[in-house]
Amino acid sequence: MTPVTRVKYSSAALAAALLLGLATPAASAHAPGHDRGHDRGHDRHRVPFTAATVTDHADGTSTITWTAPGTRTVTIRSEGRTVARGGATGTATVPTRAAADRHWFDLVPDRGTPLRLADRLIRLQGTANLRDAGGYRTRDGQWVRMGEVYRSDALDKLTDADLAKLRRLGVRTVLDLRMESERAAAPDRVPAGARHVVADVLAGSGTFTAMPGTPAEAEAMMIEGNRFMVSGDTAKAAYATVLDELAEGDGVLFHCTAGKDRTGWAEAALLTALGVPEETVMADYLASNTYRAAANEAVLSHLPPAQAAVYKPLLDVRPAYLNASFDQVERDFGSFRAYLRDGVDLTPRELKSLKRELLTG
Numbered sequence: 001m002t003p004v005t006r007v008k009y010s011s012a013a014l015a016a017a018l019l020l021g022l023a024t025p026a027a028s029a030h031a032p033g034h035d036r037g038h039d040r041g042h043d044r045h046r047v048p049f050t051a052a053t054v055t056d057h058a059d060g061t062s063t064i065t066w067t068a069p070g071t072r073t074v075t076i077r078s079e080g081r082t083v084a085r086g087g088a089t090g091t092a093t094v095p096t097r098a099a100a101d102r103h104w105f106d107l108v109p110d111r112g113t114p115l116r117l118a119d120r121l122i123r124l125q126g127t128a129n130l131r132d133a134g135g136y137r138t139r140d141g142q143w144v145r146m147g148e149v150y151r152s153d154a155l156d157k158l159t160d161a162d163l164a165k166l167r168r169l170g171v172r173t174v175l176d177l178r179m180e181s182e183r184a185a186a187p188d189r190v191p192a193g194a195r196h197v198v199a200d201v202l203a204g205s206g207t208f209t210a211m212p213g214t215p216a217e218a219e220a221m222m223i224e225g226n227r228f229m230v231s232g233d234t235a236k237a238a239y240a241t242v243l244d245e246l247a248e249g250d251g252v253l254f255h256c257t258a259g260k261d262r263t264g265w266a267e268a269a270l271l272t273a274l275g276v277p278e279e280t281v282m283a284d285y286l287a288s289n290t291y292r293a294a295a296n297e298a299v300l301s302h303l304p305p306a307q308a309a310v311y312k313p314l315l316d317v318r319p320a321y322l323n324a325s326f327d328q329v330e331r332d333f334g335s336f337r338a339y340l341r342d343g344v345d346l347t348p349r350e351l352k353s354l355k356r357e358l359l360t361g
Helices: 011-019 036-043 160-168 180-185 215-231 233-248 262-274 278-291 293-300 305-315 319-333 336-343 348-358
Strands: 051-056 061-067 074-078 081-086 089-095 105-109 115-117 149-152 173-176 195-198 252-255
Touching (some): 051 115, 074 089, 081 089, 149 262, 173 233, 215 233, 215 262, 215 305, 215 319, 233 262, 233 336, 233 348, 252 262, 262 319, 278 293, 293 305, 319 336
Parallel strands (some): 149 252, 173 252
Antiparallel strands (some): 074 081, 074 105, 105 115
């Protein structure tokens, strides 16, 4: 079986990848013997963008950046009208409608399939880390559709306006990855008509329950917890439920308490299954540090310095944590494909269904 490849990245490289749209290298030039006529036909359906992002700003504008090798012009459309034009590489900042739930943009190349994107973060009053799981490019040049799957922190503080917004965004299934004690202390609020499905990753395992005494112990606990998310029986059952639900349709939101650990592995497993490169998966995982920065600082600022030092590894996401999960995949299953098949019971047919539901291009 093919082993899981471990790749190490610096924080600077990961930050750059995130800012640049988490791009993967463009496809190589024609290999000898390629049928160029066939390639031209394929190009009509290929998404030519190798990097693209949308970032909303507090001043009521959005910035769209893109790179689309092989194109001459890219037209940016929003709400049925053209808002910007550019070349194969470009950046445009445009005003947006304040009342919109999300600001969607269609990036239309002069050749190939358009790409539909929005800012990844879903801004609600009751969450800090609810974001779209899509908008990433796979190794073979497809893109994970946005507006289909969401990941989040706890939903107990959602306002009525938040719930109405999630309903308009099409959330029909909420997957709760938390333990029974968490669910009892902070019951989910879900959009009207949405199913609430419990997929308890830890399920009384004792993982993450003992308070560490030092920062090193805290980091070690997080690493061990991330290993359990791959090897633990309750974890395998929970993530099997998550992937089954995702393979059956769109409108799925999965979450835990902070939206970074149990939810982080759910997202990493999903993106890896879809063929998103490892460096992109890691950058997406580490983005929780950015989205949760204010909430984490609010916790740490009220603690004595020594106690804050112990808590910080528990509030962070770090490369070592996610690497521990991937290392456990290699240790227990030998390859990620084997993990999908034997660990979370995702059949080849279900994997095809998952890709058909969530990939474009």
